[in-house]
Amino acid sequence: MKKNIGANYENLDQKVYQVVKEMIEDRTLLPGQKIPQEKLAKEMGISRTPLIAALKFLEHEKLVEVKPRRGFFVRLFTTREMIGIFEIREVLEGLAARRAAECITDAECVALRGVFAEYEGQDNITDIPGYSRADKQFHTLITRIASREFLTTMLQTFNIISLAYQNVPREGLIQEPGTTIRDHLDIIDAICSRRAEKAELLMREHFRKAIDELKSQLEEPM
Amino acid sequence: MKKNIGANYENLDQKVYQVVKEMIEDRTLLPGQKIPQEKLAKEMGISRTPLIAALKFLEHEKLVEVKPRRGFFVRLFTTREMIGIFEIREVLEGLAARRAAECITDAECVALRGVFAEYEGQDNITDIPGYSRADKQFHTLITRIASREFLTTMLQTFNIISLAYQNVPREGLIQEPGTTIRDHLDIIDAICSRRAEKAELLMREHFRKAIDELKSQLEEPM
DNA sequence: ATATTGAATTTTGTATTCAAAATACAAAAT
DNA sequence: ATTTTGTATTTTGAATACAAAATTCAATAT
Numbered sequence: 001m002k003k004n005i006g007a008n009y010e011n012l013d014q015k016v017y018q019v020v021k022e023m024i025e026d027r028t029l030l031p032g033q034k035i036p037q038e039k040l041a042k043e044m045g046i047s048r049t050p051l052i053a054a055l056k057f058l059e060h061e062k063l064v065e066v067k068p069r070r071g072f073f074v075r076l077f078t079t080r081e082m083i084g085i086f087e088i089r090e091v092l093e094g095l096a097a098r099r100a101a102e103c104i105t106d107a108e109c110v111a112l113r114g115v116f117a118e119y120e121g122q123d124n125i126t127d128i129p130g131y132s133r134a135d136k137q138f139h140t141l142i143t144r145i146a147s148r149e150f151l152t153t154m155l156q157t158f159n160i161i162s163l164a165y166q167n168v169p170r171e172g173l174i175q176e177p178g179t180t181i182r183d184h185l186d187i188i189d190a191i192c193s194r195r196a197e198k199a200e201l202l203m204r205e206h207f208r209k210a211i212d213e214l215k216s217q218l219e220e221p222m
Numbered sequence: 223m224k225k226n227i228g229a230n231y232e233n234l235d236q237k238v239y240q241v242v243k244e245m246i247e248d249r250t251l252l253p254g255q256k257i258p259q260e261k262l263a264k265e266m267g268i269s270r271t272p273l274i275a276a277l278k279f280l281e282h283e284k285l286v287e288v289k290p291r292r293g294f295f296v297r298l299f300t301t302r303e304m305i306g307i308f309e310i311r312e313v314l315e316g317l318a319a320r321r322a323a324e325c326i327t328d329a330e331c332v333a334l335r336g337v338f339a340e341y342e343g344q345d346n347i348t349d350i351p352g353y354s355r356a357d358k359q360f361h362t363l364i365t366r367i368a369s370r371e372f373l374t375t376m377l378q379t380f381n382i383i384s385l386a387y388q389n390v391p392r393e394g395l396i397q398e399p400g401t402t403i404r405d406h407l408d409i410i411d412a413i414c415s416r417r418a419e420k421a422e423l424l425m426r427e428h429f430r431k432a433i434d435e436l437k438s439q440l441e442e443p444m
Numbered sequence: 445a446t447a448t449t450g451a452a453t454t455t456t457g458t459a460t461t462c463a464a465a466a467t468a469c470a471a472a473a474t
Numbered sequence: 475a476t477t478t479t480g481t482a483t484t485t486t487g488a489a490t491a492c493a494a495a496a497t498t499c500a501a502t503a504t
Contacts, residue, residue: 011290
């Protein structure tokens, strides 16, 4: 019998990919900035080869952009592009919410309800970083409960893009906590009571509000 | 003044990527098969470096799979995974249909109506390869009319996966032409009459039928 | 002062190299 | 006849090498 010990040996690419992704996420690498290959590779104690492989991955996720013969740059998104991204999140997370409602376990319900527990009933939410983290967790958790491989990969990327977007002081939140908390709790209720159609609908409405907000930030309408 | 001549010099990666993608699409490389790097690179007259870069791209698109320390393999999809892919296509192409209805031009309407023109009224469609090509074009065209950068990239990939799936004799079609032609024409009507909501709804229903068909092919239900 | 030129330097794209791991296969053992 | 072992061969992952392109920056011209 063949044992599978050490069968999935992780290669450097993946590790480097993770690290660079985090550097973009936590704004060690800033949007628009050129990525210094040699320097970064030296810092990480590796050669350019695995770094380039990682950057190619990130290019595909649109977190990084290549300008031929000039190098890799951290992607800078326009509001217009963000609208496109939120339109996709709208339908994809709508799907995730529906799927989650269809297959959530009781234990997962408890976890999901816990995410915003400390903000519930609070009439003026001031802890923006904390709320932002809860927001991110809310979306991640629903995606995970839906447990669809492809969906998860795709949404992880969009989540990062969304939170890295523009408004740094507001920690990436498009709308104010006071406005969104109600939506979040309603969505959680729909999912936990296994109302799939409703969960999808509410999630989509939730995103449409963010899209409207983004659209209002545009000079000319679309 | 600085001229921009040759500014966007294409690098090998992209060309190789295109070529390998086509090899998967036209089944020169078969699902499950290991990709012989040295051999392929030699055939194309390049080194392994750009080939690996291209394969990493394809890995991200899920057309190719890496098993660490054993190489790249053409991805083989299970019916269960295909269901996941079609669920995503359902909502994404629903979005594309809605967007298309919102911004289609008269010229594009003519083009769109042309896609299935030769099959309209035909009571028994026998030209499967031709219909399969029309089907692909239908989806591609709607996506292009919607003109959303991200959406286009993502759907291109799923389209290829879908058409490369299992049933080779049927050219990738999940359902029979006789069943789908009606759907297609209705969707085209909705888009051309600028009924965005309806277009999205119809497109989603269209996909749900394919999903049901796939589900019925499963041993155990989901 | 500003713009232009043209080395010197850095960085990129790709090939080459090399150790470590995987695979193939022949010989020996069960 | 099948399984196991040991060795040769191939392939991978990653570093290094290097020519071509881009950038920098000081010197010169406008």
